[in-house]
Amino acid sequence: MEYPSKLLEEIVNEISKLPGIGRRTALRLVLHLLRQPETQSVSLSESILKFRKEIKYCQVCHNISDHDVCKICSDTRRNHQLVCVVEDVRDVMAIENTGEYRGVYHVLGGKISPIEGIGPADLSIKELIDRIDEKKVEEVIFALSPTIDGDTTNFYLFNKISVCKTSPKISTIARGISVGEELEYTDEITLARSIMNRVPFEKSIKHG
Amino acid sequence: MEYPSKLLEEIVNEISKLPGIGRRTALRLVLHLLRQPETQSVSLSESILKFRKEIKYCQVCHNISDHDVCKICSDTRRNHQLVCVVEDVRDVMAIENTGEYRGVYHVLGGKISPIEGIGPADLSIKELIDRIDEKKVEEVIFALSPTIDGDTTNFYLFNKISVCKTSPKISTIARGISVGEELEYTDEITLARSIMNRVPFEKSIKHG
Numbered sequence: 033m034e035y036p037s038k039l040l041e042e043i044v045n046e047i048s049k050l051p052g053i054g055r056r057t058a059l060r061l062v063l064h065l066l067r068q069p070e071t072q073s074v075s076l077s078e079s080i081l082k083f084r085k086e087i088k089y090c091q092v093c094h095n096i097s098d099h100d101v102c103k104i105c106s107d108t109r110r111n112h113q114l115v116c117v118v119e120d121v122r123d124v125m126a127i128e129n130t131g132e133y134r135g136v137y138h139v140l141g142g143k144i145s146p147i148e149g150i151g152p153a154d155l156s157i158k159e160l161i162d163r164i165d166e167k168k169v170e171e172v173i174f175a176l177s178p179t180i181d182g183d184t185t186n187f188y189l190f191n192k193i194s195v196c197k198t199s200p201k202i203s204t205i206a207r208g209i210s211v212g213e214e215l216e217y218t219d220e221i222t223l224a225r226s227i228m229n230r231v232p233f234e235k236s237i238k239h240g
Numbered sequence: 241m242e243y244p245s246k247l248l249e250e251i252v253n254e255i256s257k258l259p260g261i262g263r264r265t266a267l268r269l270v271l272h273l274l275r276q277p278e279t280q281s282v283s284l285s286e287s288i289l290k291f292r293k294e295i296k297y298c299q300v301c302h303n304i305s306d307h308d309v310c311k312i313c314s315d316t317r318r319n320h321q322l323v324c325v326v327e328d329v330r331d332v333m334a335i336e337n338t339g340e341y342r343g344v345y346h347v348l349g350g351k352i353s354p355i356e357g358i359g360p361a362d363l364s365i366k367e368l369i370d371r372i373d374e375k376k377v378e379e380v381i382f383a384l385s386p387t388i389d390g391d392t393t394n395f396y397l398f399n400k401i402s403v404c405k406t407s408p409k410i411s412t413i414a415r416g417i418s419v420g421e422e423l424e425y426t427d428e429i430t431l432a433r434s435i436m437n438r439v440p441f442e443k444s445i446k447h448g
Contacts, residue, residue: 036305046283046287050272052265059330070292080288083270084278096247096248122267125241129241142275
């Protein structure tokens with residue numbers, strides 16, 4: 033399709049570089065911005081620039097943070113010997129939202145993915161190993177999503193952490209049937225795992 | 241959900257103001273920008289600002305344009321006495337894409353919508369009426385989408401154009417069954433209209 037204006041084509045090109053946004057959606061967003069007061073475009077533009085230039089990461093857990101050490105890592109009431117390894121800030125937010133976890137986090141910043149060209153050096157893995165030794169971490173929980181990349185990363189981390197001087201316990205979050213989910217619609221792998229990794233009944237009703 | 245950073249919360253707020261983009265999607269887009277080189281965020285930010293500040297409209301048809309008079313309106317090979325009234329630039333692009341239309345356009349910039357608070361004065365309707373009289377337009381084609389707002393706008397325009405000195409012919413684009421569509425799955429209103437507005441067979445195979 034031919035655009036009636038170079039300026040329009042440029043901005044549609046830029047916006048459609050974002051994942052999940054095609055040229056049609058990009059055009060719809062641009063036309064929306066045109067109907068809104070100019071101030072909305074200005075503040076959108078400024079906040080993108082400001083965010084990208086001023087973004088900081090916690091020096092301990094590598095989560096996005098406004099300070100050198102994030103709120104979670106500087107909370108003395110939390111258990112700093114229990115570290116949950118996650119992919120990015122969304123996972124931290126999801127787990128925090130449950131209100132059940134009182135340990136701390138380590139944000140890898142992605143998963144090992146040979147296809148996307150992401151290797152161990154692109155993630156904060158070295159920092160995790162150093163942290164385990166320095167802080168005498170007692171347990172590391174793997175909470176990466178159960179994909180091939182997630183499993184690859186888990187195995188890599190397992191091998192690295194196994195040789196740590198402090199030899200912490202290593203666990204992964206439980207895979208099983210979601211609360212409220214119907215047994216008959218669960219996929220076979222999840223169902224098989226949920227039977228293999230069954231838990232004592234008393235434990236399952238602890239928070240019920 | 242609580243964000244670990246004010247800066248992150250700000251940009252998620254800004255992006256989720258866009259239509260069809262919720263806070264989850266906004267966060268996903270932000271994390272994508274973080275993984276890309278800073279230059280991508282800079283050029284996205286700059287092109288939003290540049291577009292909103294430098295955007296121009298054709299003085300004749302009110303379409304988005306880089307020049308005072310757009311390419312279509314300055315094309316002398318087109319029929320300037322045939323004006324197709326559309327809502328926005330997307331409709332112009334869609335009709336141009338067919339390669340069948342040799343008239344010109346008039347971009348209203350929206351539809352009359354009492355619910356959204358858009359009245360005739362918010363659209364380029366006065367400009368259309370002036371243009372019809374000045375340019376001695378012979379036919380006006382309504383090509384707004386067939387919604388309540390579209391029909392309202394059509395009726396308003398019909399009344400306004402009927403009293404024009406040049407009294408041009410007024411038509412609307414044909415509503416009917418899409419080419420390739422199955423008769424049995426067509427909604428009743430479209431099917432009824434397509435029977436009422438049947439066309440001579442010879443005419444239907446003109447471009448076939």
